[in-house]
Amino acid sequence: MKWFVHIDMDAFFASVELASKPYFAKYPFAVGGSEKSRTVVSAASYKARECGIKAGMSMFEAYRKCPNLISVEPDMDKYISISKEIFSIVESVAGNVEIYSVDEGFFHSDSMDIAIDMTKDIKQRIKNDLKITCSAGIAKNRLVAKMASEENKPDGLTLIRDAFSYIGEKEVGEVVGIGRQTQKHLNGLGIYYVKQIRDYPMNILKKHFNSYAYILREVSYGRDSVNMM
CATH class of the missing domain: 3.40.1170.60 (MutS, DNA mismatch repair protein, domain I)
Incomplete structure (x- = not known):
């Protein structure tokens, strides 16, 4: 896992x-x-x-x-240079890195305990070497990990063991990839929390969202979807 x-x-x-x-x-x-x-x-x-x-x-x-x-004034050359240093630290500790943007990325581990230890090490090295902080989310997929990293900013670390329960209690607008228009559409159907998507009739979801309905259903169970990232 x-x-x-x-x-x-x-x-x-x-x-x-x-x-x-x-x-x-x-x-x-x-x-x-x-x-x-x-x-x-x-x-x-x-x-x-x-x-x-x-x-x-x-x-x-x-x-x-x-x-x-x-x-x-912004100094993008400076930010890109610091970004490279950040991801160099991540890769040196974790042995892998997926750069998502100039200021965020992922790494993975086969062990939860090792993932936690590496995350603490990375956070401390970034703080010591670059004098800035980062927040981290740890979960069994990228979608939930990304959401978790927002939970305890700044300088936080949040572990989500149970993605199903965690994401179910979120308002639909809090889910990565669900924009304002989709949120408004879901709210119009009486869907305000992610867990409500699980029991909503699929034929009605498909009528309103076409194939995207299947993605919404998968996400409602805490499963990753490349289409949401």
């Missing part, structure tokens, strides 16, 4: 900048641009998030919400 670990950096762009500018850590901090620029927030520190600032928000709106916000 394979155990999958999802490594997800915490507020990656902002954390990379703060690692070299620790004197800004006590202030709300964002990567995006100046107040007068027509750019959007690429990443917000957790202190900035407490002010209601989030990725995708215009810089104008961000400064309106938080006048004492400190921001810098």
